[in-house]
Structures are given as C-alpha cells and as structure tokens.
C-alpha cells in the first residue's frame with residue numbers, strides 16, 4: 001500500500017509463546033471449555049518475517065459449516081514457497097471450533113458467533129468466546145480477512161464485502177481481486193464491522209457452499225490472500241487480477257411467490273438484464289405457475305441450490321449493476337476466456353439445472 005494506516009509495533013510474544021522475527025510457530029488460543037470439561041483451543045499458525053511490517057490475520061469457519069476458507073488457509077500454511085518479506089501473518093483455519101465440531105453455523109447455545117462481537121467476558125457462551133477472540137487476536141492486528149460461504153441450501157459467486165467508506169478497507173477489497181465487490185458495513189456486532197470499528201480494517205470473502213471444499217473457491221481465496229499480501233508488501237509474488245472489478249452498492253433477494261419447484265434460468269455469477277427471466281416456478285408435475293424477472297440489470301451474487309420453495313423463500317440474490325455498466329457488453333468480456341472467473345462460473349453452474357425459459361407468454 002502506498003499510503004496505509006499506521007502499523008502496530010510487532011510483538012515477539014503471541015498467545016504465551018515467544019516467536020522471534022523470521023520464525024514460524026503453531027500456537028493455540030483457549031476460548032472456552034467443552035461440556036466434558038476439555039479446554040477448547042483454536043489452532044493458529046503464526047509466520048513472522050525477519051523485517052518489521054503489517055500484522056494481518058486470515059480467519060475461516062467463523063460459521064462452523066463454512067469450510068472453503070479452511071481449505072485456502074491450510075493451503076497457505078503448507079505452502080513453503082511463500083516467502084514472507086515483512087510483517088506477521090496469523091492464519092486461523094477454524095475460528096469457531098465448537099460450531100465446526102458440530103458441522104453447524106451456530107454455537108451449542110444456538111447463537112451466531114458472528115453477531116456477538118466485540119463480546120463480553122461475563123456474557124453468554126458466544127459473547128465470552130467473541131471477547132477472547134477479539135481481544136487476543138483482532139486488537140493486535142493491523143488488517144484482517146475473514147472467509148465465508150453462503151448459508152445452507154445456497155451458493156455464492158465469490159465476492160468481497162467491506163465498508164468502502166473506510167479507505168483501508170477499500171484498498172484491501174480492491175487488492176483481494178474478486179470481480180464483484182459489495183459495499184456493505186456488515187450486520188451489527190459482526191466480526192468485520194466491530195474489527196473495523198476497533199481500528200483493524202477487515203474484509204470478508206463470500207464464496208460457494210457450506211460443507212464443501214470447492215476447488216475454484218479455494219483457489220479464488222488463495223489468490224485473494226496472496227494479492228493482499230502483495231499489496232501490503234509482505235510478499236513480492238506477482239498479483240493476479242480479474243478482467244474487471246465492479247463495486248455494487250445494492251443487492252436484493254428475489255423471493256418465490258408460489259410453493260413449487262423452480263426451473264432456474266440463471267447460474268451463480270451470471271450477468272442479467274432488467275426483466276430477464278430468473279426462474280420459473282412450476283408445480284411438481286411441471287406446470288408453470290409464474291416466472292420471476294430481474295427487477296434491474298444485475299449480477300447473480302447468490303442463489304438457492306434447492307429448487308423446492310415456498311412463498312417468500314429466497315431464489316437469488318441479485319446485485320444491482322451501477323448505471324454506467326452495460327450488461328450486454330460485460331457478458332462479451334466473459335466469452336472464450338480461460339480465466340479463474342470463467343472456471344468459477346462453469347464449476348458453480350454444475351450445481352444448478354439451468355433450463356431455457358419458455359418463449360410462450
């Protein structure tokens with residue numbers, strides 16, 4: 001970064017261990033106790049360069065069932081060719097250990113850890129855990145990347161989300177290098193929103209589905225982490241960027257109007273024009289009972305992977321394209337392209353059956 005925030009003084013002591021510059025260590029952070037009284041310890045890989053520099057955390061499985069990011073972080077940890085030239089990298093493949101152990105989004109007290117920050121040392125189970133993570137990890141870091149997927153029964157085209165009114169978040173978001181960036185602050189008490197408030201600019205990446213390591217999503221996350229490291233001048237590897245980047249200010253969940261079975265007309269990541277058919281709701285026997293149309297020019301940033309819906313259930317999350325973008329022109333940029341983005345589109349498209357809309361009115 002040419003002109004970023006002031007970076008913290010790096011400490012040689014992390015989570016009770018001495019980790020001198022130029023060394024790497026696996027450490028653990030106790031965040032609670034299990035029902036059988038075992039100490040719950042988050043596993044953290046710390047890598048320090050010989051030279052001073054920014055302190056960056058990368059976390060995954062804050063929602064315990066969202067494990068694509070675990071794959072990306074494990075890949076970075078095992079990548080001995082990654083030469084850290086300055087600063088400190090904290091890699092946390094599984095942040096929400098009790099939820100991960102249950103293959104669940106939620107903690108055993110049914111709370112969402114990602115709505116519990118900055119936490120309270122005397123509060124609920126979720127709040128205590130959030131407090132420990134926040135004070136032992138986040139407040140010692142200069143920047144953060146948190147990796148997520150869509151919730152159950154949905155999939156997401158990879159997007160970075162962040163509060164772009166914060167110039168450091170904006171730089172991180174562009175550096176990460178997804179095609180689509182969503183300008184959002186994040187829910188109240190979410191990890192990234194509170195981290196930003198506490199002076200640690202943090203972005204999230206959303207991509208793919210729960211309970212899976214999807215190769216193209218893992219690859220997108222690895223590329224993004226390396227792009228950020230390069231931008232912070234922590235490594236000198238070349239960056240890889242998408243063919244274009246678009247920042248979206250608004251998105252809208254398009255919801256089913258009838259109970260029934262959806263014929264999808266779009267795939268995750270598709271660019272659509274206003275009034276383009278998104279999905280036709282049919283009876284179990286296949287009789288059409290209404291087609292959902294795009295209310296604006298947009299990008300399919302998320303969609304249901306389960307075609308059976310009731311009224312009000314989400315069908316697709318459409319990001320609104322700013323008026324300066326011509327959807328037809330953007331689509332032409334995607335043809336005969338062997339980029340990672342094209343492979344993501346092709347791969348995510350295999351999880352939905354796309355049927356051409358009927359031309360009959």
Ligand SMILES: [Zn+2]
Nearest residue numbers: 063066148149
């Ligand atoms: Zn999540």
